[in-house]
Amino acid sequence: MSDKKIRHVLGLSGGKDSSALAIFMRDKVPGMEYFFTDTGAELPETYEYLDKLEAYLGKPIARINATRTFDHLLKTQYNDFLPSPNTRWCTRELKIRPFEEFAGNDEVISYVGIRADEDREGYVSTKANIKAVFPFKESGLMYADIMRILNDSGLGIPAYYEWRSRSGCYFCFFQRxxxxxxxxxxxxxxxxxxxxxxxxxxxxxxxxxxxxxxxxxxxxxxxxxxxxxxxxxxxxxxxxxxxxxxxxxxxxxxxxxxxxxxx
Ligand code: SF4
Known part of the structure; x- marks a missing residue:
């Protein structure tokens, strides 16, 4: 990366791992920008939790809305073809594209909440100006550590865990x-x-x-x-x-x- 100013960004999904990462990083990176890509179809519990998290962090969480809504895309671009695990156009249009627009051409370090006990890859942008880092992996933090971070903060986990195991759109096809x-x-x-x-x-x-x-x-x-x-x-x-x-x-x-x- 050049000597241009580097932005530090942390994307929140309303899920437990990214929330725990925001809490974990709160006092470590003073200029951290928090953001949430809002599909316009998120659960009410997610919005409530983000408000509480924002108060805890003492910083705004930028709500990024896709320029084109799900309904608009469904009608005009996807001919009523609902997204599915195999054709996940919603993720690309409503989550990834807005994030990349938010990053623009700035040099960006994106903090991702994948844990040390996970063998999976998060979304890592292919854009050359966005570099992903994995603080939980680097610090060896696992599932129990994440739950402890959330409980110690007083925030706990979002209320939708009473009936659903993940954040995301209310109509998400990944729901059981x-x-x-x-x-x-x-x-x-x-x-x-x-x-x-x-x-x-x-x-x-x-x-x-x-x-x-x-x-x-x-x-x-x-x-x-x-x-x-x-x-x-x-x-x-x-x-x-x-x-x-x-x-x-x-x-x-x-x-x-x-x-x-x-x-
Ligand atoms: S939560 Fe589900 S429906 Fe919403 S953008 Fe993600 S994959 Fe698509």
């Missing part, structure tokens, strides 16, 4: 079936809103659903059975709290998740 049931119970209007995106083409028989293999109407019809299965799984995990249990389930499934949305 039981999390869709959680959305229906906690945020019935958002569940209804998610349904509005699903489509059935009677001519071709093609179905555009969020959850694999079934529509949200079909999923809703078997909500009780889904809940019972999920409860049995949670009971079988011997962790001290339900928050830990949910966070541990998320860890098991981490490879499927959208890292930049939920770290």
């Amino acid at each position: 079936k039981s999390e869709w049931v959680g959305l229906k119970e906690r945020h019935p209007q958002l569940f209804k809103d998610a349904k509005q995106y699903e489509k059935f083409d009677p001519e071709t028989g093609a179905r555009y659903t969020w959850s694999q293999g079934e529509s949200l109407d079909e999923l809703e019809a078997r909500a009780e059975a889904i809940k019972q299965n999920a409860n049995q799984k949670i009971k079988s995990i011997s962790a001290v709290s339900w928050q830990d249990k949910l966070a541990m389930i998320a860890e098991e499934e981490v490879d499927e998740s959208c890292l930049i949305c939920s770290l």
Whole structure:
């Protein structure tokens, strides 16, 4: 990098690891810029948690909105084709592109909350002016350390962990079936809103659903059975709290998740 001023930035997803990293770094990099790329479809609990985190950090968290909304992109560019794990256009358009615009052509060090006990790669920009660093990895901090950082700060983990294991859009296709049931119970209007995106083409028989293999109407019809299965799984995990249990389930499934949305 040249002798131009270097910006230090830390992206928050509303998830536990990036939040813990912000707390961990608070007094280490005075000029740190915190930001959150807002898809406009985040959970209310995420916004509430970010407000609390902002107060704790004593610094603003820049809310970066994509210039083109999900609905706009869906209609004008993706022909109603919902994103899915294989065609994750939403991540590119609503998370990565706004971040790169935020960085601009500045020389940027981006702090990423991947832990020492994780064998995965976060989003690392291919732009030459953005360099990613991994303080948890460098300091050998693991899952238990992250939970301790959050608890010691008094913030704990975001309230959505009561029913969902990751941050991200309310309609995120990475949600487990039981999390869709959680959305229906906690945020019935958002569940209804998610349904509005699903489509059935009677001519071709093609179905555009969020959850694999079934529509949200079909999923809703078997909500009780889904809940019972999920409860049995949670009971079988011997962790001290339900928050830990949910966070541990998320860890098991981490490879499927959208890292930049939920770290
Ligand atoms: S949280 Fe899910 S739906 Fe939202 S941008 Fe990320 S992958 Fe897409």
